[in-house]
Amino acid sequence: MGDTPEHTATPVGEPSLDEQVALYQREFQDLDPQVEKVMSALSRLSRRMNVAYGRQTAALGISNAEWEVLKALVLSGAPYRMGPSELAKQLGLTPAAMTHRIDRMTAEGLVTRERDESNRVRVIVELTEEGRSKWLEAMRSASVFEEDLLQDLRAEERGVLGDMLTRLLDRVERLQSRG
Amino acid sequence: MGDTPEHTATPVGEPSLDEQVALYQREFQDLDPQVEKVMSALSRLSRRMNVAYGRQTAALGISNAEWEVLKALVLSGAPYRMGPSELAKQLGLTPAAMTHRIDRMTAEGLVTRERDESNRVRVIVELTEEGRSKWLEAMRSASVFEEDLLQDLRAEERGVLGDMLTRLLDRVERLQSRG
DNA sequence: CGCTTGAACTTTAGGTCTTAAGTCTTCGAC
DNA sequence: GTCGAAGACTTAAGACCTAAAGTTCAAGCG
Numbered sequence: 001m002g003d004t005p006e007h008t009a010t011p012v013g014e015p016s017l018d019e020q021v022a023l024y025q026r027e028f029q030d031l032d033p034q035v036e037k038v039m040s041a042l043s044r045l046s047r048r049m050n051v052a053y054g055r056q057t058a059a060l061g062i063s064n065a066e067w068e069v070l071k072a073l074v075l076s077g078a079p080y081r082m083g084p085s086e087l088a089k090q091l092g093l094t095p096a097a098m099t100h101r102i103d104r105m106t107a108e109g110l111v112t113r114e115r116d117e118s119n120r121v122r123v124i125v126e127l128t129e130e131g132r133s134k135w136l137e138a139m140r141s142a143s144v145f146e147e148d149l150l151q152d153l154r155a156e157e158r159g160v161l162g163d164m165l166t167r168l169l170d171r172v173e174r175l176q177s178r179g
Numbered sequence: 180m181g182d183t184p185e186h187t188a189t190p191v192g193e194p195s196l197d198e199q200v201a202l203y204q205r206e207f208q209d210l211d212p213q214v215e216k217v218m219s220a221l222s223r224l225s226r227r228m229n230v231a232y233g234r235q236t237a238a239l240g241i242s243n244a245e246w247e248v249l250k251a252l253v254l255s256g257a258p259y260r261m262g263p264s265e266l267a268k269q270l271g272l273t274p275a276a277m278t279h280r281i282d283r284m285t286a287e288g289l290v291t292r293e294r295d296e297s298n299r300v301r302v303i304v305e306l307t308e309e310g311r312s313k314w315l316e317a318m319r320s321a322s323v324f325e326e327d328l329l330q331d332l333r334a335e336e337r338g339v340l341g342d343m344l345t346r347l348l349d350r351v352e353r354l355q356s357r358g
Numbered sequence: 359c360g361c362t363t364g365a366a367c368t369t370t371a372g373g374t375c376t377t378a379a380g381t382c383t384t385c386g387a388c
Numbered sequence: 389g390t391c392g393a394a395g396a397c398t399t400a401a402g403a404c405c406t407a408a409a410g411t412t413c414a415a416g417c418g
Contacts, residue, residue, distance in 0.1 A: 005271065005272070005273055005405085005406060005407090006406075006407075007267075007271075007272070007273040007274075007406075007407085014269065017345055017348065020254070023254045023256070024254070026256070027253050027254070027256075028315070028318050028322075030319075030322070031318075031322055032322075032326065034334065034337045034338060034341060035322070035325050035326055035329055035337065036322075036325070037341045037345075038329060038337060038340055038341045038344065039228075039325050039328075041341060041344035041345055041347075041348055042221070042224065042225065042228065042344060043225070043228070044348055045221065045225075045344060045347055045348050045351065046221065046222070046224075046225030046228075047271065048348070048351045048352070048355065049218075049221065049222070049225075049351065051355065052351065052354070052355065065374080074206050075199065075202045075203070075206070077202070077205070077206075083396080083397090084396080084397065084398095085395090085396060085397075088186075090193065092184065092186075092226060093184070093186070093375080093376095094184055094186040094375080094376060094377080095186075095396075095397065095398085096375080096376070096377080096378095096397085096398075096399080096400095097374070097375055097376075098397090099397065099398055099399085100373095100374070100375080100398095101374085104374095119383080119384075119396095120382080120383060120384085121382070121383045121384065121395065121396050121397075122383095122395095122396065122397085123396075123397065136207070139207050139210075140209075143207075143209070143210055143211075143214075143215075145354075146214050146215070146218050147211065147214055148350075148354060149218075149347060149350055149351055149354065150214055150217060150347070151350070152346050152347075152349075152350050153343060153346065153347075155213065157343060158213045158214065158217060159213060160339070160343075161217055161340070161343050162213060162216040162217045162220060164332060164336060164339075164340050165217065165220035165221060165224060166196055166216075166220055167331050167332065168220075168224055168328060168329070168331075168332075169196065169220055169223055169224050169227070170331075171327075171328055171330070171331050172224065172227045172228065172231065172328055173227070175231070175324075175327060175328065176227065176230065176231065184375085184376065184377095185376080185377075186376080186377090244404085262366080262367090263366080263367065263368095264365090264366060264367075272405080272406090273405075273406055273407075274366075274367065274368085275367090275368075275369080275370095275405080275406070275407080275408095276404070276405055276406075277367090278367065278368055278369085279368095279403095279404070279405080280404085283404095298366095298413085298414075299412080299413055299414085300365065300366050300367075300412070300413045300414065301365095301366065301367085301413095302366075302367065
Protein backbone atom coordinates (compact mmCIF):
# COMPACT_ATOMS: atom_id res chain seq x y z
CA MET A 1 0.00 0.00 0.00
CA GLY A 2 3.00 2.16 -0.20
CA ASP A 3 1.72 1.63 -3.71
CA THR A 4 3.58 0.49 -6.75
CA PRO A 5 7.33 0.32 -6.34
CA GLU A 6 8.98 2.18 -9.15
CA HIS A 7 11.29 -0.77 -9.27
CA THR A 8 8.48 -3.09 -10.33
CA ALA A 9 8.14 -1.42 -13.70
CA THR A 10 7.92 -4.59 -15.77
CA PRO A 11 8.22 -7.84 -13.86
CA VAL A 12 9.21 -9.84 -16.93
CA GLY A 13 10.86 -13.18 -17.13
CA GLU A 14 8.33 -15.05 -15.04
CA PRO A 15 7.55 -18.56 -16.16
CA SER A 16 4.12 -19.11 -17.63
CA LEU A 17 1.46 -20.35 -15.28
CA ASP A 18 1.66 -23.90 -16.58
CA GLU A 19 5.42 -23.88 -16.37
CA GLN A 20 5.24 -22.71 -12.80
CA VAL A 21 2.78 -25.44 -11.88
CA ALA A 22 5.12 -27.99 -13.42
CA LEU A 23 7.97 -26.65 -11.28
CA TYR A 24 5.86 -27.05 -8.18
CA GLN A 25 5.06 -30.62 -9.09
CA ARG A 26 8.70 -31.42 -9.58
CA GLU A 27 9.46 -30.34 -6.02
CA PHE A 28 6.25 -31.44 -4.36
CA GLN A 29 4.59 -34.39 -6.00
CA ASP A 30 1.56 -34.48 -3.77
CA LEU A 31 -0.12 -31.56 -5.48
CA ASP A 32 -3.20 -31.21 -7.63
CA PRO A 33 -2.09 -29.24 -10.70
CA GLN A 34 -5.56 -27.92 -11.36
CA VAL A 35 -5.80 -26.51 -7.86
CA GLU A 36 -2.35 -25.04 -8.01
CA LYS A 37 -3.05 -23.39 -11.32
CA VAL A 38 -6.13 -21.64 -9.99
CA MET A 39 -4.36 -20.47 -6.85
CA SER A 40 -1.28 -19.25 -8.70
CA ALA A 41 -3.45 -17.42 -11.18
CA LEU A 42 -5.37 -15.68 -8.40
CA SER A 43 -2.19 -14.72 -6.68
CA ARG A 44 -0.55 -13.28 -9.79
CA LEU A 45 -3.68 -11.56 -10.88
CA SER A 46 -4.10 -9.75 -7.62
CA ARG A 47 -0.54 -8.51 -7.74
CA ARG A 48 -0.94 -7.24 -11.28
CA MET A 49 -4.20 -5.57 -10.45
CA ASN A 50 -2.61 -3.76 -7.54
CA VAL A 51 0.14 -2.51 -9.79
CA ALA A 52 -2.39 -1.32 -12.34
CA TYR A 53 -4.56 0.45 -9.77
CA GLY A 54 -1.46 1.97 -8.23
CA ARG A 55 -0.46 3.54 -11.52
CA GLN A 56 -3.89 4.92 -12.10
CA THR A 57 -4.26 6.49 -8.70
CA ALA A 58 -0.70 7.81 -8.84
CA ALA A 59 -1.60 9.55 -12.08
CA LEU A 60 -4.33 11.37 -10.15
CA GLY A 61 -1.96 12.40 -7.38
CA ILE A 62 -3.30 10.07 -4.72
CA SER A 63 -2.09 6.75 -3.36
CA ASN A 64 -3.86 3.44 -3.47
CA ALA A 65 -4.22 3.68 0.29
CA GLU A 66 -6.02 6.97 -0.04
CA TRP A 67 -8.26 5.61 -2.72
CA GLU A 68 -9.35 2.84 -0.38
CA VAL A 69 -10.42 5.39 2.17
CA LEU A 70 -12.29 7.44 -0.40
CA LYS A 71 -14.11 4.31 -1.57
CA ALA A 72 -15.23 3.40 1.91
CA LEU A 73 -16.52 6.89 2.58
CA VAL A 74 -18.42 7.11 -0.69
CA LEU A 75 -19.94 3.67 -0.20
CA SER A 76 -21.24 4.77 3.17
CA GLY A 77 -23.53 7.15 1.26
CA ALA A 78 -24.28 10.83 1.81
CA PRO A 79 -23.25 12.70 3.92
CA TYR A 80 -20.12 10.59 3.54
CA ARG A 81 -19.11 10.38 7.19
CA MET A 82 -17.54 7.57 9.16
CA GLY A 83 -15.56 7.05 12.34
CA PRO A 84 -11.89 6.08 12.18
CA SER A 85 -12.53 2.71 13.81
CA GLU A 86 -15.15 1.74 11.32
CA LEU A 87 -12.91 2.80 8.47
CA ALA A 88 -10.06 0.81 9.94
CA LYS A 89 -12.23 -2.27 10.25
CA GLN A 90 -13.41 -2.07 6.67
CA LEU A 91 -9.93 -1.56 5.28
CA GLY A 92 -8.34 -4.20 7.46
CA LEU A 93 -6.02 -1.75 9.19
CA THR A 94 -5.28 -1.01 12.80
CA PRO A 95 -6.83 2.13 14.27
CA ALA A 96 -3.36 3.56 14.66
CA ALA A 97 -2.68 3.31 10.96
CA MET A 98 -6.02 4.93 10.32
CA THR A 99 -5.08 7.88 12.49
CA HIS A 100 -2.00 8.48 10.37
CA ARG A 101 -3.85 8.09 7.09
CA ILE A 102 -6.46 10.57 8.17
CA ASP A 103 -3.69 12.96 9.19
CA ARG A 104 -2.26 12.87 5.70
CA MET A 105 -5.57 13.03 3.92
CA THR A 106 -6.68 15.94 6.05
CA ALA A 107 -3.49 17.77 5.17
CA GLU A 108 -4.23 17.13 1.50
CA GLY A 109 -7.78 18.34 1.81
CA LEU A 110 -9.43 15.05 0.90
CA VAL A 111 -11.28 14.68 4.19
CA THR A 112 -11.99 16.65 7.33
CA ARG A 113 -11.75 15.41 10.90
CA GLU A 114 -13.78 16.70 13.79
CA ARG A 115 -15.00 15.55 17.18
CA ASP A 116 -18.55 14.38 17.48
CA GLU A 117 -20.05 16.97 19.85
CA SER A 118 -22.82 14.62 20.95
CA ASN A 119 -20.26 12.06 22.09
CA ARG A 120 -16.88 13.59 22.52
CA VAL A 121 -15.05 10.26 22.42
CA ARG A 122 -15.93 9.81 18.81
CA VAL A 123 -14.36 11.41 15.79
CA ILE A 124 -16.09 12.02 12.49
CA VAL A 125 -14.22 11.79 9.22
CA GLU A 126 -16.04 13.46 6.38
CA LEU A 127 -15.33 13.51 2.68
CA THR A 128 -14.62 16.94 1.23
CA GLU A 129 -15.83 18.06 -2.16
CA GLU A 130 -12.29 17.61 -3.43
CA GLY A 131 -12.17 14.11 -2.00
CA ARG A 132 -15.39 13.22 -3.70
CA SER A 133 -14.23 14.51 -7.03
CA LYS A 134 -10.93 12.62 -6.71
CA TRP A 135 -12.91 9.48 -6.04
CA LEU A 136 -14.98 10.11 -9.14
CA GLU A 137 -11.91 10.56 -11.32
CA ALA A 138 -10.34 7.41 -9.93
CA MET A 139 -13.56 5.53 -10.42
CA ARG A 140 -13.82 6.56 -14.04
CA SER A 141 -10.27 5.52 -14.69
CA ALA A 142 -10.71 2.22 -12.86
CA SER A 143 -13.92 1.31 -14.60
CA VAL A 144 -12.31 1.79 -17.99
CA PHE A 145 -9.46 -0.46 -16.96
CA GLU A 146 -11.80 -3.08 -15.56
CA GLU A 147 -13.94 -3.18 -18.68
CA ASP A 148 -10.79 -3.51 -20.70
CA LEU A 149 -9.46 -6.31 -18.54
CA LEU A 150 -12.63 -8.36 -18.91
CA GLN A 151 -13.01 -7.72 -22.60
CA ASP A 152 -11.88 -11.19 -23.61
CA LEU A 153 -14.75 -12.74 -21.65
CA ARG A 154 -18.25 -12.91 -23.06
CA ALA A 155 -21.08 -11.65 -20.88
CA GLU A 156 -22.10 -15.18 -20.07
CA GLU A 157 -18.57 -16.07 -19.01
CA ARG A 158 -18.39 -13.01 -16.81
CA GLY A 159 -21.47 -14.20 -15.00
CA VAL A 160 -20.02 -17.66 -14.51
CA LEU A 161 -16.76 -16.20 -13.26
CA GLY A 162 -18.55 -13.92 -10.84
CA ASP A 163 -20.54 -16.81 -9.46
CA MET A 164 -17.55 -19.05 -9.01
CA LEU A 165 -15.56 -16.34 -7.29
CA THR A 166 -18.50 -15.61 -5.03
CA ARG A 167 -18.65 -19.25 -4.04
CA LEU A 168 -14.94 -19.22 -3.28
CA LEU A 169 -15.41 -16.12 -1.21
CA ASP A 170 -18.23 -17.71 0.76
CA ARG A 171 -16.10 -20.72 1.41
CA VAL A 172 -13.04 -18.80 2.55
CA GLU A 173 -15.23 -16.81 4.90
CA ARG A 174 -16.64 -19.95 6.43
CA LEU A 175 -13.16 -21.42 6.76
CA GLN A 176 -11.93 -18.29 8.51
CA SER A 177 -14.79 -17.90 10.91
CA ARG A 178 -13.75 -21.23 12.30
CA GLY A 179 -9.94 -21.86 12.17
CA MET B 180 3.65 -8.47 3.79
CA GLY B 181 4.23 -7.52 7.33
CA ASP B 182 1.69 -10.31 7.32
CA THR B 183 -1.63 -10.57 8.97
CA PRO B 184 -2.44 -7.77 11.37
CA GLU B 185 -3.60 -9.24 14.63
CA HIS B 186 -6.23 -6.58 14.47
CA THR B 187 -7.73 -8.15 11.36
CA ALA B 188 -8.88 -11.21 13.22
CA THR B 189 -12.37 -11.35 11.72
CA PRO B 190 -13.27 -8.56 9.32
CA VAL B 191 -16.98 -8.98 9.81
CA GLY B 192 -19.76 -6.60 8.99
CA GLU B 193 -18.92 -6.19 5.35
CA PRO B 194 -21.84 -5.95 2.96
CA SER B 195 -22.35 -8.89 0.66
CA LEU B 196 -20.83 -8.65 -2.76
CA ASP B 197 -24.13 -7.87 -4.43
CA GLU B 198 -24.96 -5.26 -1.82
CA GLN B 199 -21.62 -3.64 -2.40
CA VAL B 200 -22.13 -3.56 -6.15
CA ALA B 201 -25.51 -1.92 -5.59
CA LEU B 202 -23.84 0.73 -3.44
CA TYR B 203 -21.37 1.47 -6.20
CA GLN B 204 -24.16 1.85 -8.71
CA ARG B 205 -25.96 4.27 -6.47
CA GLU B 206 -22.92 6.56 -6.45
CA PHE B 207 -21.65 5.91 -9.95
CA GLN B 208 -24.34 5.01 -12.43
CA ASP B 209 -22.07 4.45 -15.37
CA LEU B 210 -20.91 1.07 -14.14
CA ASP B 211 -21.41 -2.48 -15.38
CA PRO B 212 -22.57 -4.48 -12.36
CA GLN B 213 -21.25 -7.73 -13.74
CA VAL B 214 -17.79 -6.28 -14.18
CA GLU B 215 -17.82 -4.70 -10.78
CA LYS B 216 -18.89 -7.92 -9.15
CA VAL B 217 -16.01 -9.84 -10.66
CA MET B 218 -13.48 -7.18 -9.71
CA SER B 219 -14.76 -6.81 -6.17
CA ALA B 220 -14.74 -10.57 -5.74
CA LEU B 221 -11.14 -10.80 -6.92
CA SER B 222 -10.13 -8.02 -4.62
CA ARG B 223 -11.78 -9.49 -1.56
CA LEU B 224 -10.62 -12.97 -2.33
CA SER B 225 -7.02 -11.93 -2.56
CA ARG B 226 -7.20 -10.17 0.77
CA ARG B 227 -8.75 -13.18 2.45
CA MET B 228 -6.22 -15.50 0.94
CA ASN B 229 -3.38 -13.38 2.23
CA VAL B 230 -4.85 -13.49 5.70
CA ALA B 231 -5.20 -17.26 5.48
CA TYR B 232 -1.67 -17.79 4.23
CA GLY B 233 -0.36 -15.43 6.87
CA ARG B 234 -1.91 -17.48 9.63
CA GLN B 235 -0.52 -20.68 8.26
CA THR B 236 3.00 -19.43 7.87
CA ALA B 237 2.87 -17.73 11.26
CA ALA B 238 1.96 -21.08 12.78
CA LEU B 239 5.21 -22.42 11.35
CA GLY B 240 7.23 -19.55 12.76
CA ILE B 241 7.92 -17.79 9.48
CA SER B 242 6.38 -14.77 7.82
CA ASN B 243 4.58 -14.63 4.51
CA ALA B 244 7.49 -12.59 3.19
CA GLU B 245 9.91 -15.34 4.10
CA TRP B 246 7.69 -17.93 2.54
CA GLU B 247 7.81 -16.04 -0.75
CA VAL B 248 11.58 -16.21 -0.74
CA LEU B 249 11.59 -19.90 0.07
CA LYS B 250 9.16 -20.53 -2.78
CA ALA B 251 11.32 -18.72 -5.30
CA LEU B 252 14.42 -20.61 -4.25
CA VAL B 253 12.73 -23.99 -4.37
CA LEU B 254 11.20 -23.27 -7.77
CA SER B 255 14.64 -22.47 -9.12
CA GLY B 256 15.45 -26.15 -8.62
CA ALA B 257 18.45 -27.82 -7.03
CA PRO B 258 20.91 -26.63 -5.83
CA TYR B 259 18.46 -23.90 -4.78
CA ARG B 260 20.64 -20.88 -5.37
CA MET B 261 19.78 -17.44 -6.66
CA GLY B 262 21.19 -13.94 -6.64
CA PRO B 263 19.51 -11.21 -4.62
CA SER B 264 18.61 -9.20 -7.72
CA GLU B 265 16.87 -12.10 -9.37
CA LEU B 266 14.97 -12.82 -6.18
CA ALA B 267 13.97 -9.19 -5.90
CA LYS B 268 12.74 -9.16 -9.47
CA GLN B 269 10.62 -12.25 -9.01
CA LEU B 270 9.10 -11.03 -5.76
CA GLY B 271 8.49 -7.53 -7.00
CA LEU B 272 10.72 -5.91 -4.38
CA THR B 273 13.55 -3.45 -4.58
CA PRO B 274 17.05 -4.87 -4.21
CA ALA B 275 17.38 -2.95 -0.96
CA ALA B 276 14.42 -4.74 0.54
CA MET B 277 15.90 -8.01 -0.57
CA THR B 278 19.12 -7.28 1.23
CA HIS B 279 17.20 -6.83 4.47
CA ARG B 280 15.12 -9.94 3.99
CA ILE B 281 18.19 -12.01 3.36
CA ASP B 282 19.76 -10.52 6.49
CA ARG B 283 16.85 -11.75 8.56
CA MET B 284 16.57 -15.10 6.90
CA THR B 285 20.27 -15.72 7.24
CA ALA B 286 20.04 -14.93 10.94
CA GLU B 287 17.22 -17.45 11.21
CA GLY B 288 19.15 -20.11 9.38
CA LEU B 289 16.76 -20.38 6.43
CA VAL B 290 19.32 -19.39 3.82
CA THR B 291 23.04 -18.71 3.54
CA ARG B 292 24.67 -15.79 1.76
CA GLU B 293 28.11 -15.87 0.20
CA ARG B 294 30.06 -14.08 -2.48
CA ASP B 295 30.46 -15.74 -5.82
CA GLU B 296 34.20 -16.34 -6.02
CA SER B 297 34.15 -16.46 -9.80
CA ASN B 298 32.66 -12.98 -9.96
CA ARG B 299 33.03 -11.17 -6.71
CA VAL B 300 30.36 -8.61 -7.46
CA ARG B 301 27.70 -11.27 -7.27
CA VAL B 302 26.18 -12.80 -4.19
CA ILE B 303 24.70 -16.26 -3.96
CA VAL B 304 21.75 -16.98 -1.71
CA GLU B 305 21.31 -20.66 -1.04
CA LEU B 306 18.52 -22.50 0.70
CA THR B 307 19.58 -24.38 3.83
CA GLU B 308 18.24 -27.76 4.79
CA GLU B 309 16.12 -26.04 7.43
CA GLY B 310 14.80 -23.61 4.86
CA ARG B 311 13.84 -26.42 2.58
CA SER B 312 12.03 -28.26 5.32
CA LYS B 313 10.17 -25.11 6.35
CA TRP B 314 9.08 -24.69 2.77
CA LEU B 315 7.85 -28.27 2.72
CA GLU B 316 5.81 -27.79 5.88
CA ALA B 317 4.31 -24.56 4.55
CA MET B 318 3.55 -26.23 1.26
CA ARG B 319 1.75 -29.10 2.93
CA SER B 320 -0.30 -26.74 5.00
CA ALA B 321 -1.08 -24.52 2.02
CA SER B 322 -2.10 -27.36 -0.25
CA VAL B 323 -4.57 -28.62 2.32
CA PHE B 324 -6.06 -25.16 2.58
CA GLU B 325 -6.21 -24.74 -1.18
CA GLU B 326 -7.93 -28.08 -1.72
CA ASP B 327 -10.38 -27.12 0.97
CA LEU B 328 -11.04 -23.74 -0.57
CA LEU B 329 -11.84 -25.22 -3.97
CA GLN B 330 -13.91 -28.04 -2.62
CA ASP B 331 -17.21 -26.49 -3.66
CA LEU B 332 -16.12 -26.52 -7.30
CA ARG B 333 -16.31 -29.63 -9.42
CA ALA B 334 -13.21 -30.66 -11.34
CA GLU B 335 -14.71 -29.36 -14.54
CA GLU B 336 -15.47 -26.01 -12.95
CA ARG B 337 -11.94 -25.75 -11.65
CA GLY B 338 -10.69 -26.18 -15.16
CA VAL B 339 -12.98 -23.46 -16.45
CA LEU B 340 -11.97 -21.13 -13.65
CA GLY B 341 -8.29 -21.76 -14.27
CA ASP B 342 -8.72 -21.00 -17.95
CA MET B 343 -10.64 -17.82 -17.40
CA LEU B 344 -8.15 -16.54 -14.86
CA THR B 345 -5.32 -17.37 -17.23
CA ARG B 346 -6.99 -15.35 -19.93
CA LEU B 347 -7.39 -12.43 -17.55
CA LEU B 348 -3.75 -12.71 -16.63
CA ASP B 349 -2.68 -12.70 -20.26
CA ARG B 350 -4.75 -9.65 -20.85
CA VAL B 351 -3.47 -7.69 -17.87
CA GLU B 352 0.07 -8.48 -18.94
CA ARG B 353 -0.57 -7.17 -22.39
CA LEU B 354 -2.20 -4.06 -20.98
CA GLN B 355 0.78 -3.43 -18.71
CA SER B 356 3.47 -4.03 -21.28
CA ARG B 357 2.02 -1.11 -23.12
CA GLY B 358 1.49 1.86 -20.88
C1' DC C 359 48.62 0.29 -16.74
C1' DG C 360 45.07 3.86 -15.20
C1' DC C 361 40.53 5.74 -15.90
C1' DT C 362 35.85 5.39 -16.59
C1' DT C 363 31.59 3.10 -17.09
C1' DG C 364 28.48 -0.09 -15.55
C1' DA C 365 26.58 -3.82 -12.67
C1' DA C 366 25.35 -5.93 -8.15
C1' DC C 367 24.72 -5.22 -3.82
C1' DT C 368 24.48 -2.37 0.60
C1' DT C 369 23.61 1.70 3.32
C1' DT C 370 20.94 5.69 4.67
C1' DA C 371 16.92 8.51 5.13
C1' DG C 372 12.22 8.76 5.22
C1' DG C 373 7.45 6.80 5.07
C1' DT C 374 3.60 3.55 6.42
C1' DC C 375 2.49 -0.03 8.89
C1' DT C 376 1.84 -3.01 13.69
C1' DT C 377 1.93 -3.56 18.62
C1' DA C 378 1.63 -1.71 22.91
C1' DA C 379 0.96 1.88 26.00
C1' DG C 380 -1.19 6.13 26.81
C1' DT C 381 -5.29 9.78 27.07
C1' DC C 382 -9.80 11.26 27.23
C1' DT C 383 -14.72 10.46 27.62
C1' DT C 384 -18.75 7.92 28.91
C1' DC C 385 -21.42 4.90 31.76
C1' DG C 386 -22.80 2.06 35.52
C1' DA C 387 -22.03 0.61 40.43
C1' DC C 388 -21.49 1.73 44.58
C1' DG D 389 -21.36 12.05 43.21
C1' DT D 390 -17.22 9.53 42.70
C1' DC D 391 -14.82 5.53 41.22
C1' DG D 392 -13.70 1.90 38.12
C1' DA D 393 -14.20 -0.20 33.70
C1' DA D 394 -14.76 0.02 28.91
C1' DG D 395 -14.50 2.29 24.49
C1' DA D 396 -12.41 5.41 20.82
C1' DC D 397 -8.72 7.52 19.41
C1' DT D 398 -3.68 8.95 19.66
C1' DT D 399 1.19 8.51 20.65
C1' DA D 400 5.58 5.92 20.80
C1' DA D 401 8.65 2.34 19.43
C1' DG D 402 9.97 -0.94 16.26
C1' DA D 403 9.56 -3.53 11.66
C1' DC D 404 9.85 -3.49 6.72
C1' DC D 405 9.43 -1.04 2.72
C1' DT D 406 11.07 2.55 -1.21
C1' DA D 407 14.23 5.81 -3.28
C1' DA D 408 18.52 7.48 -3.69
C1' DA D 409 23.32 7.63 -2.68
C1' DG D 410 27.41 4.84 -1.72
C1' DT D 411 30.65 0.79 -2.27
C1' DT D 412 32.97 -2.73 -4.62
C1' DC D 413 34.28 -5.26 -8.45
C1' DA D 414 34.60 -6.23 -13.62
C1' DA D 415 35.54 -4.82 -18.14
C1' DG D 416 36.60 -1.70 -21.91
C1' DC D 417 39.37 2.05 -23.82
C1' DG D 418 43.12 5.01 -24.48
